[in-house]
Amino acid sequence: MxxxxxxxxxxxxxxxxxxxxxxxxxxxxxxxxxxTALIKEKIEEFKAAFSRHKEIDWQIAYASKAFSTLAMVQLIDEAGLALDVVSGGELYTALHAGMPASRIHFHGNNKSDSELRLALDAAVGAIVVDNFYELDRLNQLCAERRQSMDILLRVTPGVEAHTHEFIMTGHDDTKFGFNLDNGMAEQAIRLALESSYLILKGLHCHIGSQIFETEGFAEAIRTIYKYLDRWSAQLGFSPRILNVGGGFGIHYTELDHPLPIADYIDTIVATVREECDNRALPLPAIWVEPGRSLVGExxxxxxxxxxxxxxxxxxxxxxxxxxxxxxxxxxxxxxxxxxxxxxxxxxxxxxxxxxxxxxxxxxxxxxxxxxxxxxxxxxxxxxxxxxxxxxxxxxxxxxxxxxxxxxxxxxxxxxxxxxxxxxxxxxxxxxxxxxxxxxxx
Ligand SMILES: Cc1ncc(COP(=O)(O)O)c(C=O)c1O
CATH class of the missing domain: 2.40.37.10 (Lyase, Ornithine Decarboxylase; Chain A, domain 1)
Structure with a gap:
């Protein structure tokens, strides 16, 4: 609007x-x-941006924290998108709206045991594990239930992007995710690979919000792949999924000049392809989690x-x-x-x-x-x-x-x-x- x-x-x-x-x-x-016609238009813009890249598997998951109600989830389901939830309440809403659990992934930096159980009961598509405490709890819960679960690990690449700038913080002071620079992410990968129940599908990062430039996404991907040199050689780990989060900027006032969605997606896909080609690593599926760019305007x-x-x-x-x-x-x-x-x-x-x-x-x-x-x-x-x-x-x-x-x-x-x-x-x-x-x- x-x-x-x-x-x-x-x-x-x-x-x-x-x-x-x-x-x-x-x-x-x-x-x-x-x-709602505008929401559908935005969804089509994301789909069209990915469809140009035939060699890539992709997933668009609506970040339901932006606006979550039964009708909104139904609209997302009808459009064939996936859904990102961050709490038991958002998961409950999604399930009640009839969203297939396989297309839901579950975020959050302090998921409770009862929220994890809800996700396991529903058999959500993936859980994005945020910290060691959660990794341990989830592993134990899965072991008790003899249930396996696909997971992504949320990593913090030390890139912070806001509006027209991004900065390399080197080390991130954030409550979210496993830091790359201090070995946390590597340790989390080791633990996940050792688990008999957690299936480590890939990595996730989210670099900020209301972003009007593409380079921050590229820098985050390059940073992750630098670490993947060692992880692929020493741990045999290469992500099958790379989730680069959301944050695509929108118009709030006339001072905002959002980029076409294709600009972000082209940069993300080109950077992932280049990084994989340089290392002869397989291309991962690329996931994004737009919230405001689907519903804000x-x-x-x-x-x-x-x-x-x-x-x-x-x-x-x-x-x-x-x-x-x-x-x-x-x-x-x-x-x-x-x-x-x-x-x-x-x-x-x-x-x-x-x-x-x-x-x-x-x-x-x-x-x-x-x-x-x-x-x-x-x-x-x-x-x-x-x-x-x-x-x-x-x-x-x-x-x-x-x-x-x-x-x-x-x-x-x-x-x-x-x-x-x-x-x-x-x-x-x-x-x-x-x-x-x-x-x-
Ligand atoms: C992990 C994660 N993914 C996606 C989003 C959605 O961001 P946006 O609404 O700016 O697209 C957020 C927002 O905070 C987030 O934390």
Whole structure:
């Protein structure tokens, strides 16, 4: 939902063939809407990028942490993609949505025994093992059950990529994965190869998020292959799968200039091929785990504007009926967004307003400098764009605000895929104190 906006005769913003003001009236606000045609377009872009490389086996696994609901998983399943889950809850959602377990892989830096058991019961396609504790626990659980499990080892190649730059940190100070430089990864490979139950299929790395350059991916792959010189010679290990994670950048504002997906995939495939050719190693299957690049731009949050506060010469605040409880990203890491006045989308955006959330936190500001029409005020519907990733999935109940509803829109049809929470939902898990009866006698 970025680029040219479609506006109808009433001056209302249209998404997926639906009038956003009508959606706000029908489903209430705050409301998450997803343009599912756009998600499918992004999926096809990934598939087309890989299909050009006939010699490569590949897998696209949607990183469901970006936005996980039954309907979303069903959409991914129908598109034939795989799924990356990072918790028992995401796995449970995936299984309930009917996602074949064989197409699920399970991430996480502190999977509990019960989460590992859930994954083993379901016989997921692979577990991405993050640390020695997990390697040991998983090995023991598999031994107890006499069950084998395909695993990848998450390694940290010392490459950190963010937006337009990547840096070689040499050694990574991160809670995730086995470091390459200090021998952890080699030790993990040795242990995995010794196991009778764990089948070491390959390696995984994830170098960052919102990445707008390709070289960080190439550098991470080259770094891993440098170590593979020794591991293939001494341990006879060469990965059958190389999972390079996600992180492909998207449009949040006009300052973002994402690359075509094919640019990333071409670089990844070319680098893997070159590294393998140089060492006469077999080409691994290449896996990627896009999250935000599949759903980010497809999501829009609708809010109703309420109170205004003008501080002459300083700023005008326009408060909306949601905020950090439904989108923590601006307050958590100063994420930037753009907004449109959906109910006056035909008017020029000639005024700068601060869009404030309704939570009791000074920092609950969704957009510090939103360009909106001068007349945009209380009662208008605001659309914050590109909120599809890590918005709803990071929502909280702060201030006991009920979580918004989520609607999928396509071809003029809107379907509710998550209903709005009610106040009754908010207290449904609370256990009241038992009233003590005092006997004064
Ligand atoms: C291991 C892993 N894979 C994939 C992703 C998805 O990243 P993105 O949504 O930026 O594509 C993440 C995000 O944190 C991740 O940690």
């Amino acid at each position: 970025f680029g040219t906006q479609i506006v109808n005769n009433e001056g209302h913003l249209m998404i997926g063939g639906c009038d956003t003001v009508d959606l706000a009236n029908e489903f209430g606000t705050p409301l998450y809407i997803y343009d 497809a999501g829009t949050t609708l809010y109703t504007a309420g109170a205004t506060k003008e501080i002459p010469g300083t700023r005008t605040y326009l408060s909306v009926d949601g905020g950090m409880a439904d989108n923590i990203r601006p307050s958590l890491y100063q994420a930037d967004y753009q907004a449109i006045c959906a109910s006056r989308a035909n008017l020029p955006a000639d005024k700068i307003l601060a869009i404030a959330g309704k939570c009791c936190e000074t920092g609950d500001i969704l957009i510090k400098q939103a360009h909106l029409p001068a007349g945009c005020t209380s009662g208008d519907i605001l659309a914050v764009l590109s909120t599809g990733a890590y918005g709803y999935s990071m929502a909280s109940h702060y201030n006991r605000l009920p979580a918004p509803a989520v609607v999928f829109v396509e071809d003029g049809d809107a379907s509710l895929v998550v209903r709005r929470e009610t106040y009754a939902d908010i207290i449904r898990l609370d256990v009241p104190l038992q009233v003590k009866t005092h006997n004064d006698n």
